[in-house]
Amino acid sequence: DQQVKQNSPSLSVQEGRISILNCDYTNSMFDYFLWYKKYPAEGPTFLISISSIKDKNEDGRFTVFLNKSAKHLSLHIVPSQPGDSAVYFCAASLPSNFGNEKLTFGTGTRLTIIP
Amino acid sequence: DGGITQSPKYLFRKEGQNVTLSCEQNLNHDAMYWYRQDPGQGLRLIYYSQIVNDFQKGDIAEGYSVSREKKESFPLTVTSAQKNPTAFYLCASKESRKQETQYFGPGTRLLVL
Numbered sequence: 205d206q207q208v209k210q211n212s213p214s215l216s217v218q219e220g221r222i223s224i225l226n227c228d229y230t231n232s233m234f235d236y237f238l239w240y241k242k243y244p245a246e247g248p249t250f251l252i253s254i255s256s257i258k259d260k261n262e263d264g265r266f267t268v269f270l271n272k273s274a275k276h277l278s279l280h281i282v283p284s285q286p287g288d289s290a291v292y293f294c295a296a297s298l299p300s301n302f303g304n305e306k307l308t309f310g311t312g313t314r315l316t317i318i319p
Numbered sequence: 320d321g322g323i324t325q326s327p328k329y330l331f332r333k334e335g336q337n338v339t340l341s342c343e344q345n346l347n348h349d350a351m352y353w354y355r356q357d358p359g360q361g362l363r364l365i366y367y368s369q370i371v372n373d374f375q376k377g378d379i380a381e382g383y384s385v386s387r388e389k390k391e392s393f394p395l396t397v398t399s400a401q402k403n404p405t406a407f408y409l410c411a412s413k414e415s416r417k418q419e420t421q422y423f424g425p426g427t428r429l430l431v432l
Binding site for chain 2: 208245247250253309311
């Protein structure tokens with residue numbers, strides 16, 4: 205059972221516009237969420253994270269929004285740049301007393317920025 | 320320069336052969352992880368270790384084995400029991416049991432001849 209879902213396998217966005225990547229989860233116990241960016245044949249790179257006590261976290265061009273009632277998070281990239289073309293994974297973690305040592309990953313969304 | 324190194328970058332395995340993938344980190348992280356990535360799929364956890372001389376099975380441990388004799392090293396052996404070993408293997412580490420970010424190595428691609 206896929207507890208973290210990224211329903212859009214791919215997304216194309218014009219350079220300079222906003223990219224919005226979505227992620228849904230089913231386990232309401234998840235309380236920490238991360239976004240990673242991955243280029244082909246390389247390891248994922250951490251982008252941004254958010255704790256469930258917040259509904260928004262911002263870092264430069266990247267903002268993550270968390271809607272706990274909908275079990276939904278999204279990553280906004282503004283403005284989108286050609287170097288943002290990559291596969292983006294969302295991941296979720298349980299609280300420490302429930303075994304937070306593991307991350308559960310979504311299947312990824314391939315973002316293509318069109319010049 | 321601190322980080323996670325994986326070697327080799329590409330590895331070829333013959334039928335019935337065991338192969339070992341190396342993962343080393345100099346970040347002084349307590350926890351280390353092995354994931355497998357297949358095309359169109361997310362990262363699936365094979366094994367993880369939160370402390371030296373201790374490790375736990377992840378979601379797809381069958382056909383794999385690990386050891387954690389040193390804090391900085393967490394090698395993964397792909398045994399002949401793993402019937403579909405062709406994949407991209409990723410090692411990661413994390414500082415402690417707290418909710419902190421996992422950092423990944425560059426990966427090893429394993430191919431079966």
